[in-house]
Amino acid sequence: MNRISEQFEQALLSVDKKTAAQLLKDASASFTQMQLIDEIVTAALTNIGKKWEKGDASLAQVYMSGRICEELVDGLLPQGGPQLRSQPVIAIAVLDDYHTLGKRIVSSVLHAKGFNILDYGRVTVNEVLWKVQADNVELLLLSVLMLNSALHVRDVVAGIRAAGLNTKVVVGGAPFLFDRQLWQEVEADAMGSSAAEIPAIIQSLTGEAS
Amino acid sequence: MHGAKEAGLSIKDYFSKAENVAEGQMLMRDKYGNDCLYAFFYAPLEVEAWGGEVIYSSDGPPNAGAPFILDPEKISQLKAPSVKETPCLVKVLQAIKLMKSRVEDTCPIIGVVMSPFSVPVMQMGFGRYLELMMQRPDLMDKLLRINEDFCVEWANAQLEAGATAICYFDPVSSPTVVDREFYLRTGFGVAKRTLARFKGPAATHFSSGRVLPIIDNVIQSGASVVGVSCLENLYEIKSACRGRITVMGNLNGIEMRRWSPVEAEEKVRQTILDAGAGGGFIVSDNHGEIPWHVPEDTLFAVSSAVRKWGMYPLAGAAGNDR
Numbered sequence: 001m002n003r004i005s006e007q008f009e010q011a012l013l014s015v016d017k018k019t020a021a022q023l024l025k026d027a028s029a030s031f032t033q034m035q036l037i038d039e040i041v042t043a044a045l046t047n048i049g050k051k052w053e054k055g056d057a058s059l060a061q062v063y064m065s066g067r068i069c070e071e072l073v074d075g076l077l078p079q080g081g082p083q084l085r086s087q088p089v090i091a092i093a094v095l096d097d098y099h100t101l102g103k104r105i106v107s108s109v110l111h112a113k114g115f116n117i118l119d120y121g122r123v124t125v126n127e128v129l130w131k132v133q134a135d136n137v138e139l140l141l142l143s144v145l146m147l148n149s150a151l152h153v154r155d156v157v158a159g160i161r162a163a164g165l166n167t168k169v170v171v172g173g174a175p176f177l178f179d180r181q182l183w184q185e186v187e188a189d190a191m192g193s194s195a196a197e198i199p200a201i202i203q204s205l206t207g208e209a210s
Numbered sequence: 211m212h213g214a215k216e217a218g219l220s221i222k223d224y225f226s227k228a229e230n231v232a233e234g235q236m237l238m239r240d241k242y243g244n245d246c247l248y249a250f251f252y253a254p255l256e257v258e259a260w261g262g263e264v265i266y267s268s269d270g271p272p273n274a275g276a277p278f279i280l281d282p283e284k285i286s287q288l289k290a291p292s293v294k295e296t297p298c299l300v301k302v303l304q305a306i307k308l309m310k311s312r313v314e315d316t317c318p319i320i321g322v323v324m325s326p327f328s329v330p331v332m333q334m335g336f337g338r339y340l341e342l343m344m345q346r347p348d349l350m351d352k353l354l355r356i357n358e359d360f361c362v363e364w365a366n367a368q369l370e371a372g373a374t375a376i377c378y379f380d381p382v383s384s385p386t387v388v389d390r391e392f393y394l395r396t397g398f399g400v401a402k403r404t405l406a407r408f409k410g411p412a413a414t415h416f417s418s419g420r421v422l423p424i425i426d427n428v429i430q431s432g433a434s435v436v437g438v439s440c441l442e443n444l445y446e447i448k449s450a451c452r453g454r455i456t457v458m459g460n461l462n463g464i465e466m467r468r469w470s471p472v473e474a475e476e477k478v479r480q481t482i483l484d485a486g487a488g489g490g491f492i493v494s495d496n497h498g499e500i501p502w503h504v505p506e507d508t509l510f511a512v513s514s515a516v517r518k519w520g521m522y523p524l525a526g527a528a529g530n531d532r
Contacts, residue, residue: 015344058385058387058388059386060388064340100337101340104337146273147501148503151503179467179468
């Protein structure tokens with residue numbers, strides 16, 4: 001399995017969708033869907049995320065890997081079938097601006113892992129509070145690019161608390177990478193350094209399968 | 211952006227007139243002792259020139275709105291704006307002329323362009339641009355050629371207005387965003403062609419992105435200065451650049467908001483120790499603009515630390531030539 005995962009990772013880094021698809025197809029004769037997703041797809045995406053953090057992979061490779069995996073996993077899962085795994089209600093949004101790349105990468109990684117998530121797109125503080133309440137969101141993933149947007153996360157957290165909700169807030173994006181204390185300062189529950197970390201964070205915050 | 215505070219204006223009002231920005235830069239120079247004036251308005255200025263939207267906020271830099279290239283197939287129909295007939299660009303040129311009339315040749319004025327290889331992030335959205343790079347190199351090449359001509363015209367207009375040098379923001383060329391091999395096939399050639407047509411020196415800036423794996427190529431592209439990231443070891447970067455290109459950086463502007471004056475002095479002292487020996491080093495933040503939330507006391511501490519620790523010969527700097 002490790003060898004297949006390494007080959008799959010190499011195909012993703014080369015943006016070689018055809019080889020990645022063939023590797024999964026070949027492996028599907030010997031492994032279950034969950035094994036394919038967890039031990040090949042997720043393992044490869046996690047490694048690529050770690051490489052990006054260390055400067056050994058590029059953002060383009062991270063993004064394209066997520067897109068390819070999302071598409072391949074769609075092919076593995078039954079169309080409109082039952083949810084792959086038990087999960088909390090999860091929503092994702094970009095706070096305040098049009099920089100949606102981070103949200104797109106996280107969505108791809110979670111989708112490739114079989115999670116269903118609500119995508120709120122670009123929102124203001126008031127908009128996201130309204131949506132979280134309406135959908136009983138248990139875990140809110142917020143992506144930001146600008147420092148002022150990152151500081152506005154504190155208003156989201158305060159609004160959630162004022163409404164008496166138990167929604168956990170996970171943040172990600174450049175300001176949190178450049179200031180490793182910022183997520184605590186804005187009172188988020190966790191910070192993801194890369195999209196690949198998010199499944200494990202979901203598990204640690206909710207106890208659900210990752 | 212901090213010029214707006216000095217001028218007592220909102221960020222939106224500040225950038226609405228050339229006079230405001232020129233005055234803001236002069237006030238900043240008087241207050242903090244800046245060694246240059248910076249004709250940077252906001253990142254999406256060029257997108258505004260192409261007809262895109264700029265979104266203002268009260269506590270941060272103006273941002274690009276929704277991308278305007280929604281269908282990549284229409285790239286070949288794109289027509290670049292005329293620099294001298296586009297109000298937002300003319301406003302910047304006026305600001306440069308006003309600054310020049312105030313300082314003449316006593317202080318450098320830095321003009322700004324977005325690289326033809328990086329501006330598509332705002333023109334079409336980051337994800338769509340990355341997919342274009344990987345899947346439609348033919349259309350990417352067309353877009354880059356259109357952008358190159360515009361970038362050269364825009365840079366040279368700023369130099370003609372009085373700018374001393376041009377800061378060429380090119381974060382997409384950083385290994386943080388694309389791998390080196392891809393950069394060598396794309397952003398490197400764009401930079402070489404574009405910088406060769408500038409009628410003045412250029413500083414290539416990666417807006418916090420890494421640069422060390424491509425530093426030799428950045429030098430070959432014709433840049434005189436390179437803006438580097440706090441994600442990399444400044445001493446290693448300076449060692450690779452010594453005598454070949456000036457290094458600019460690499461204070462962490464995001465963390466800077468929390469620095470005490472003592473911490474600010476220590477951070478500045480350390481950057482000078484790492485990169486100041488032998489000259490060829492400019493102390494600055496690592497992104498290209500210090501965030502709105504960084505307090506005045508911290509800016510004063512950074513500025514006075516540069517005066518204290520940055521006078522040659524340097525005390526205790528790394529390297530033989532201090």
